[in-house]
Amino acid sequence: MASVFAPAVRGVLGRSLSLSSNLDLLVGVRMGAGMVMGRVVSESIGYLTVCQDCGARLECWGVQALVGTSLQWDVAMTCSACGAAMFVCDDVPLAGLRDQLLSEHGAARLRVTSAQGRSVALMRVLRAELKLDLAEAKTALGRVLAGEFSGTLPEIELLARKLREAGISAVAARP
Numbered sequence: 001m002a003s004v005f006a007p008a009v010r011g012v013l014g015r016s017l018s019l020s021s022n023l024d025l026l027v028g029v030r031m032g033a034g035m036v037m038g039r040v041v042s043e044s045i046g047y048l049t050v051c052q053d054c055g056a057r058l059e060c061w062g063v064q065a066l067v068g069t070s071l072q073w074d075v076a077m078t079c080s081a082c083g084a085a086m087f088v089c090d091d092v093p094l095a096g097l098r099d100q101l102l103s104e105h106g107a108a109r110l111r112v113t114s115a116q117g118r119s120v121a122l123m124r125v126l127r128a129e130l131k132l133d134l135a136e137a138k139t140a141l142g143r144v145l146a147g148e149f150s151g152t153l154p155e156i157e158l159l160a161r162k163l164r165e166a167g168i169s170a171v172a173a174r175p
């Protein structure tokens, strides 16, 4: 299952950044560069694939991080046999990575505690953040009010931040 990521990773190697195996370092570098403010919320998964250089088992890390108000995907690979290491950063996940993150960590739910009389404001945030049309936003609103709107923790935390900015009490929570 993990090996399905390898072709996708190879496809975006032109965007890889540096040689390291420490994702905390990557986030730290970004923060040090003054690009982000506020708490970083992230979730990661480890998986195995095959090194394209030497054929050995390759350890990979996939991380989704909410940095300020932007979602980032980072993949880090380190080959224990030949030492090949790589980072890939993008704003969209590699194929299958998001599903794997959800299945490993479980979904987070959006809990809104001051929705009374705020449906319009709530729907405005949902439409803007999720790029929804009016009908889709109504469906999403129903799921939010029912406590059934879920996603990865960084995704839901981003929505909660945007809602709080709009004056609506919201948190990302695990069931």
Ligand SMILES: [Zn+2]
Pocket (backbone or CB within 6 Å): 051, 052, 053, 054, 055, 056, 079, 080, 081, 082, 083, 084
């Ligand atoms: Zn290798």
